[in-house]
Amino acid sequence: MHFTGTVYRNPYWPTWPLLEITQGCTHNRCKFCTMYKDVPFRMSPMEWIEEDLKELAECDPDARTIQLLSANPLALTFDRLEPILVMIHKYLPKIEYIYAATRVTDIKNKTVEELKKMKELGVREISLGVESGDDWTLDRINKGYHAADILEQCHKLDEAGIDYWMTFLNGVAGREHSRDHAVNSAKIFNRCKPMLVGTGGLTLFPGTPLLDEAGRGEFDPLTEKEMLEELKLFAENLTCDCSFITHHTISGVNLTGSHFLARKEKIVAALDREIKNGDLDRMAEIRRSKRTL
Numbered sequence: 001m002h003f004t005g006t007v008y009r010n011p012y013w014p015t016w017p018l019l020e021i022t023q024g025c026t027h028n029r030c031k032f033c034t035m036y037k038d039v040p041f042r043m044s045p046m047e048w049i050e051e052d053l054k055e056l057a058e059c060d061p062d063a064r065t066i067q068l069l070s071a072n073p074l075a076l077t078f079d080r081l082e083p084i085l086v087m088i089h090k091y092l093p094k095i096e097y098i099y100a101a102t103r104v105t106d107i108k109n110k111t112v113e114e115l116k117k118m119k120e121l122g123v124r125e126i127s128l129g130v131e132s133g134d135d136w137t138l139d140r141i142n143k144g145y146h147a148a149d150i151l152e153q154c155h156k157l158d159e160a161g162i163d164y165w166m167t168f169l170n171g172v173a174g175r176e177h178s179r180d181h182a183v184n185s186a187k188i189f190n191r192c193k194p195m196l197v198g199t200g201g202l203t204l205f206p207g208t209p210l211l212d213e214a215g216r217g218e219f220d221p222l223t224e225k226e227m228l229e230e231l232k233l234f235a236e237n238l239t240c241d242c243s244f245i246t247h248h249t250i251s252g253v254n255l256t257g258s259h260f261l262a263r264k265e266k267i268v269a270a271l272d273r274e275i276k277n278g279d280l281d282r283m284a285e286i287r288r289s290k291r292t293l
């Protein structure tokens with residue numbers, strides 16, 4: 001198999017088989033991310049993709065799912081993607097679900113008709129690393145799009161019937177803008193139809209511009225308690241009828257699951273308890289020990 005650099009894949013999807021059809025990230029400029037810092041974006045050569053599919057066909061001919069790599073494989077135009085999707089079915093005829101993480105901007109170069117064809121070819125579920133629905137925050141972290149773009153592209157996915165995840169990056173706006181980040185993100189997410197909302201907490205990794213800014217006093221990171229308060233505010237304002245995942249380690253409570261609205265009160269109450277009684281030092285220790293996203 002051809003894999004370039006470190007392989008990042010969504011752990012909530014079947015983690016095998018994986019197929020690298022692009023390398024790196026087209027954007028590579030988010031201020032909190034170093035995942036593909038040294039990997040320039042390019043499409044994998046079609047020969048590599050075919051060789052990998054032949055290998056997968058030998059070792060897992062009955063595969064029903066496959067996850068496309070790398071950061072944003074759907075950045076490819078429909079004309080480039082279609083032959084790859086057709087080739088997947090040629091070598092793995094039982095494939096039903098093709099998953100991919102991708103950027104909001106990657107949907108822009110596709111029409112709704114093209115998205116519908118992609119769905120027919122198996123692209124049924126994608127994950128959008130949205131991070132925020134607040135324009136100030138999106139500019140602050142150099143995300144490369146605004147709230148209006150999120151709405152426009154997600155509505156195209158709704159029309160095409162492709163399921164999508166939306167992520168909220170807890171803490172990424174810093175202290176001064178935390179409230180707007182939480183409330184405005186929930187407002188934008190509420191106007192979309194995500195099948196799942198996922199929340200992760202910001203960790204300032206070495207090599208990221210945001211860590212440098214924090215060192216110079218230009219970015220004011222949240223404490224663990226403030227992160228939980230921001231997450232609670234986001235959850236209180238979220239009205240999407242979707243599944244909900246959080247990477248926060250809340251002692252004794254599982255906040256992850258389906259039917260967010262039915263569980264919303266319990267989730268908010270659990271966050272509230274954690275804010276008041278949680279082991280915040282332990283949370284900070286866990287975050288300090290993280291080495292990568």
Ligand code: SF4
Nearest residue numbers: 025028029030033071
């Ligand atoms: S967060 Fe995603 S879009 Fe941003 S630089 Fe990293 S991989 Fe690329």
